[in-house]
Amino acid sequence: MRVMIISEVIQDDGFDGAAKMKERLQRRNQTRIEDAERRKEEKESRSVAEEKDEYFSKMFGEQRAAIEELLSGCSGADRAAVSQKLEEATAKTAQLQKFLNDSVLFLTQYELRQSQAALQKLQASLAEAREKALPKKKFAFRARSKAADKVSAPEPAPPAAGSGEVDSAAAAEQSGFSNMDNEFLTKTSEEIQKRDVLLTHLTNCKVRLFGSPSTLHLKHIHGCEVLCGPVSSSVFVDHCSNSTLGFPCQQLRTHNTTDTQVYLHVTSRAIIEDCQGVSFAPFSWSYPNLDQDFSVSGLSRERNNWNQVDDFNWLAAGTPSPNWTVIPEADRKTSWDP
Known part of the structure; x- marks a missing residue:
């Protein structure tokens, strides 16, 4: 009898052990299957990302x-051929900017910065080529009377401080102001629409640019307030201090700038380099034809990355620049009229 009981206990333990062993094997097999599926998904995800990166690099390089x-x-x-080439280059550069904007979501920060830097270099080269080729003579400047009469006064050399406004007849593709102090300056939509606008060596001036320029360049701006309508491509700021700027644009690139407020609408990401004391808020200036100028520029009203700023001098991951x-x-400016 005792032998039979022991045998039955051994048999019962054997059955339980086999069941537990089978259960463990099933769990282990299920884990292997899940791991294999996860590795497969990760591989496919990496493959898709690599294909996107490869496609972006190829297309960006070709364009x-x-x-x-x-x-x-x-x-x-000749002038006609140059004008046609520059017009085509401008269109292709705008397309390249849009392609970059549409690819932002899957690009690494390094790839994005490299691409933005390359695009900025292209845009600067385009502006330089236009400045050299159209027209083939130096800009003429003309004095501004208190009554705002615009009498052409060509000079062979750059103007002295306070002397004037770029002659739009001599530089049909470019418009702007240069070497002025304590002035209130304006440009109409007809004067800047689809042109490159250059503001340089301005001190204590208020500037209002109504319309949609192709690009906006600000160089050596000190103690000024500059407001501009929607810029269809890029804004370049260099050596600006103690100023207030406001504009919508596709891209903003700022160098060597200090203690300056920027009221911004930007559809990509703003870039600063060698800057200190730059602060940002959403673009808030308004004027009667702003909606029409937004349509002309092609910028999205809904997409505004005003507070997404890349500082090329600050690479500490996870730490704000x-x-x-x-x-x-509470400190943002809401009233702009002089």
Whole structure:
């Protein structure tokens, strides 16, 4: 009898052990299957990302090379050919900017910065090529009377401080103001629409640019308030201090700028380099034809990355750059009329 009981216990333990062993094997097999599926999904995800990166690099490189070829073809060409090449290069550059904007979501920060830097270089080359080729003579400047009469006064050399406004007849593709102090300056939509606008060496001036320029360049701006309508491509700021700026644009690139407020609407990401004390808030200036100028520019009203700023001098991951801040709502300017 005792032997039979022991045998039955052994048999019962054997059955339980086999069941537990089977259960463990099933769990282990299920884990292997899940791991295999996860590795497969990760591999597919990496493959898709690599394909996107490869496609972006290929397309960006090809479009960039096409623009560079157009710019190099301007050398030695006649005025009509140069004008056509520059117009085509401008269109292709805008398309390249849009392609970059649409690819932001899957690009790494390094790839994004490299691409933005390359695009900025292209845009600067385009502006330089236009400045050299159209027209083929130096800009003429003209004095501004108190009654705002605009009498043309060509000079062979750059103007002295306070002397004037770029002659739009001599520089049909470019408009702006240069070397002025303590002035209230305006440009109408007809004067700047689809042109490059250059503001340089202005001190204690208030500037209002109504319309949609192609690009906006600000150089050596001190103690000024500059407001501009929607810029269809890029704004470049260099050596600006103690100023207030406001504009919508596709891209903002700021260098060597200190203690300056920027009221911004930007559809990509703003870039600062060698800057300190720059602060940002949403673009808030308004004028009667602003909606129409937004349509002309092609900028999205809904997409505004005003507080997404890349500082090329600050690479500490996870730590905010000390070189820029957001303007507190209570301190933001809401009234712009002089």
